[in-house]
Amino acid sequence: xxxxxxxxxGPYTHEAADTAYQFIKAALAKGHEIYRVFFxxxxxxxxxxxxxxxQDDRNIxxxxxxxxxxxxxxxxxxxxxxxxxxxxxxxxxxxxxxxADNIAPGFRISGLGQLIEAGIQADRLVVFGG
Amino acid sequence: MAQETxxxxxxxxxxxxxxxxxxxxxxxESLEVVLIGAAFEQDVxxxxxxxxxxxxxxxxxxxxxxxxxxxxxxxxxxxxxxTKLYVEAEALQARGLTEADLVVPVEVVxxxxxxxxxxxxxxxxxx
Numbered sequence: 001x002x003x004x005x006x007x008x009x010g011p012y013t014h015e016a017a018d019t020a021y022q023f024i025k026a027a028l029a030k031g032h033e034i035y036r037v038f039f040x041x042x043x044x045x046x047x048x049x050x051x052x053x054x055q056d057d058r059n060i061x062x063x064x065x066x067x068x069x070x071x072x073x074x075x076x077x078x079x080x081x082x083x084x085x086x087x088x089x090x091x092x093x094x095x096x097x098x099x100a101d102n103i104a105p106g107f108r109i110s111g112l113g114q115l116i117e118a119g120i121q122a123d124r125l126v127v128f129g130g
Numbered sequence: 131m132a133q134e135t136x137x138x139x140x141x142x143x144x145x146x147x148x149x150x151x152x153x154x155x156x157x158x159e160s161l162e163v164v165l166i167g168a169a170f171e172q173d174v175x176x177x178x179x180x181x182x183x184x185x186x187x188x189x190x191x192x193x194x195x196x197x198x199x200x201x202x203x204x205x206x207x208x209x210x211x212x213t214k215l216y217v218e219a220e221a222l223q224a225r226g227l228t229e230a231d232l233v234v235p236v237e238v239v240x241x242x243x244x245x246x247x248x249x250x251x252x253x254x255x256x257x
Binding site: 115 | 141143155156159162163166167169170172252253254255256257
């Protein structure tokens with residue numbers, strides 16, 4: 001089956017990011033396809049490379065980046081939600097006159113249309129958090 | 131349920147609004163998805179349940195909160211061909227509200243009917 005995933009909560013505060021990750025891992029292991037993972041609301045904070053969790057804890061952002069590299073996942077951060085919360089790639093930082101960017105490897109910033117399209121293209125869209 | 135006509139797939143999208151308008155950002159950002167999604171010409175419905183019914187109430191005054199009152203946007207949904215708004219009767223009643231308290235015409239439905247509406251969708255986005 002072809003799944004799209006929506007992650008609506010940030011890392012560590014809410015279990016939604018963990019549950020989404022575990023769901024995707026399990027789905028891939030069963031041979032399912034992940035069409036796209038879309039990050040919305042505080043979920044965009046899953047995509048900042050500046051998190052430094054304690055060493056004895058899971059590294060949620062790195063886990064996403066590693067999974068994306070391993071399975072060629074399309075991890076998309078909503079641009080409007082990201083701008084509100086200070087998540088930038090280099091192009092967005094330049095466009096908005098900011099002195100830094102912070103997006104983690106494997107993530108890309110795009111519009112809400114990518115969420116709608118993910119819903120249209122997938123057999124199931126599964127929402128985590130919110 | 132998905133209707134395929136030539137190369138365009140039309141699916142039934144339902145946006146479920148469960149939260150009050152200003153305590154968290156979910157309601158506002160849900161509306162932003164609805165507005166963007168309207169460009170995709172899908173079969174769109176909105177559901178309002180739990181505290182989500184407060185999003186539609188008349189007379190919202192957000193000046194003291196220093197937040198934008200986005201309730202007028204619901205009146206503009208018609209221009210986007212988003213006309214199916216379902217409000218759960220039990221949620222209204224539990225909060226002492228009636229259809230007359232809302233900013234737009236809606237269809238008030240029982241929780242049981244709401245479940246049937248949800249069952250008939252292809253994509254449900256819950257905020």
